[in-house]
Amino acid sequence: MEIAIIGAGASGLFLTKLLSRRKDCRVTVFEKAEKVGSKIKASGGGKANLLHDGITPECYNHPEFMRQILAKCDDRRIRELWESFGLLLRTDEEGRIYPWSEFSQTVLDTLLDDLPGSVTIRCGTEVFKLQPESGKWRVNDGPALFDRVVLCSGSPAGMIARNRQGYNRYIETIPLPMTPLAPSLVGFKIRNCPRKLEGCRAKAEVRLMQGARGLFRETGEITFKEDGLSGIVILNASAIYNRLGQPQDCHLLLDFMYGQPGWSLREHLKQHRDLCGVLHPKLNALYRRQPFDPKRFRLDIEGTYGWEGAQVCHGGIPISCVDEHLAIKGFPGLYAAGELLDIDGVCGGYNLFFACACADIIARNI
Ligand SMILES: Cc1cc2nc3c(=O)[nH]c(=O)nc-3n(C[C@H](O)[C@H](O)[C@H](O)COP(=O)(O)OP(=O)(O)OC[C@H]3O[C@@H](n4cnc5c(N)ncnc54)[C@H](O)[C@@H]3O)c2cc1C
Missing domain, CATH: 3.50.50.60 (FAD/NAD(P)-binding domain)
Known part of the structure; x- marks a missing residue:
């Protein structure tokens, strides 16, 4: 044959x-x-x-x-x-x-x-x-x-x-x-991505949200880029985002304190000035400029990176x-x-x- x-x-x-x-x-x-x-x-x-x-x-x-x-x-x-x-x-x-x-x-x-x-x-x-x-x-x-x-x-x-x-x-x-x-297993472009976080790697629980609706939740390491995010957990979130046709109103909620249910920002700040012993130095520097809740760090999705950065289609x-x-x-x-x-x-x-x-x-x- x-x-x-x-x-x-x-x-x-x-x-x-x-x-x-x-x-x-x-x-x-x-x-x-x-x-x-x-x-x-x-x-x-x-x-x-x-x-x-x-x-x-x-x-x-x-x-x-x-x-x-x-x-x-x-x-x-x-x-x-x-x-x-x-x-x-x-x-x-x-x-x-x-x-x-x-x-x-x-x-x-x-x-x-x-x-x-x-x-x-x-x-x-x-x-x-x-x-x-x-x-x-x-x-x-x-x-x-x-x-x-x-x-x-x-x-x-x-x-x-x-x-x-x-x-x-x-x-x-x-x-x-x-x-x-459409390119899939690809990083997200983020509308409000803090540029100073570029290169920062951190573990987080990542939730993909459409309005108040949770679409995806997974824990893993994320990497901040100049205008977006990558990392395995982010690529997996992009697969769900693509399956839904890239909806406009999606954002990510990052919980840098996952697995620490007893930890409270309010209690921490009673004894410490900032999050220097808790978060990556670039995240702490951002916190000092612009305080945020490390259990609910919100990033608004603009779209995904293009074909060149994609692992699959x-x-x-x-x-x-x-x-x-x-x-x-x-x-x-x-x-x-x-x-x-x-x-x-x-x-x-x-x-x-x-x-x-x-x-x-x-x-x-x-
Ligand atoms: C950077 C990167 C990292 C990845 N890492 C992983 C990983 O770790 N684990 C995992 O499971 N997946 C991973 N993937 C995805 C995985 O590589 C692909 O899903 C897999 O290779 C698809 O296999 P395939 O045989 O369908 O296509 P391919 O492996 O892409 O092979 C298709 C071949 O067909 C040839 N071709 C195309 N058109 C024609 C034509 N008209 N005539 C003749 N030849 C043609 C191409 O040149 C190519 O050699 C990764 C992908 C990328 C891009």
């Missing part, structure tokens, strides 16, 4: 590795970049947070769809597959799973190690057209016809404007619909277009995997897991 894979990223390379074990498959991978797996290399700050212990459907924008996916392939299965490729893993205290080396290049090396002659990876080859012909598929007017084509071309998240131009335009030649795309091929095996309905022989689909998960290994789970499900169906 001749198989074409479009995109040598996480889902495309994981699928390639799985299919390379099969005697009945010849695989051609088309990759538009000169090198494969650039997002795998960049992931997890260069450490590649590959998956998470105990992945649940609620961590994604379409939990019902993810329930079906997880019934076929859960985190234990993906862990076993990585280990079967020879990649040793380690889990941190928060359940995030990394390669033992804590070096993303190890992941890429494992995927590319010892691929047989039945696999060809064609870098520098952008797919711009897919056409059905005699029950098979032709890629870019090339000479070969493929029995199966797997779309693994990801999203424009994390890319500069030049590289985003015309991203996934070949999808229109099939043609398939796409839901609107919200939107893509609608999940109604694929069946439970990720075969595209109405287009025999075509499958879609990974971030190209309208699925995005929170931070912590959920998106690389999804890319690999898609690859596993498709490999078993092919």
Whole structure:
């Protein structure tokens, strides 16, 4: 069977590795970049947070769809597959799973190690057209016809404007619909961000509010930027904000004193002049200029940072277009995997897991 894979990223390379074990498959991978797996290399700050212990459907924008996916392939299965490729893993205290080396290049090396002659990876080859012909598929007017084509071309998240131009335009030649795309897992731009806090890192309980309604609550480290905020907890809040269509009237409430229920600002100030023994020095300096309640520090959201700072994309091929095996309905022989689909998960290994789970499900169906 001749198989074409479009995109040598996480889902495309994981699928390639799985299919390379099969005697009945010849695989051609088309990759538009000169090198494969650039997002795998960049992931997890260069450490590649590959998956998470105990992945649940609620961590994604379409939990019902993810329930079906997880019934076929859960985190234990993906862990076993990585280990079967020879990649040793380690889990941190928060359940995030990394390669033992804590070096993303190890992941890429494992995927590319010892691929047989039945696999060809064609870098520098952008797919711009897919056409059905005699029950098979032709890629870019090339000479070969493929029995199966797997779309693994990801999203424009994390890319500069030049590289985003015309991203996934070949999808229109099939043609398939796409839901609107928005950068997700991305920092917030803050309307009233105190500039002097730039560079300050602090742990806080973060609440995303729309008026008086709480939309999200999580604890973690935040980093103040010149005009906004980032950090894992902030990226996760942005996923919820995007799912709701970026409402205008949202703000964040930060509680720097979470886990200290007995602490009271009023009592503290009876004995101390300011919050110098309590908060980060930049926060205390701000407090001295402009006193605030460290349990309810309010920041008004202006929007999110753009595509360049985003880890994933919200939107893509609608999940109604694929069946439970990720075969595209109405287009025999075509499958879609990974971030190209309208699925995005929170931070912590959920998106690389999804890319690999898609690859596993498709490999078993092919
Ligand atoms: C900075 C950063 C850090 C991240 N960290 C993590 C993390 O730690 N944990 C986690 O779970 N997720 C993380 N993510 C998200 C994760 O990397 C992606 O969700 C995942 O890589 C998606 O896999 P994919 O196979 O769908 O797409 P990709 O990995 O993006 O691969 C798509 C490939 O297709 C190629 N391509 C595109 N169009 C064409 C075409 N027309 N023809 C040929 N080739 C094409 C692209 O060049 C690319 O190589 C991070 C993302 C970024 C940007």
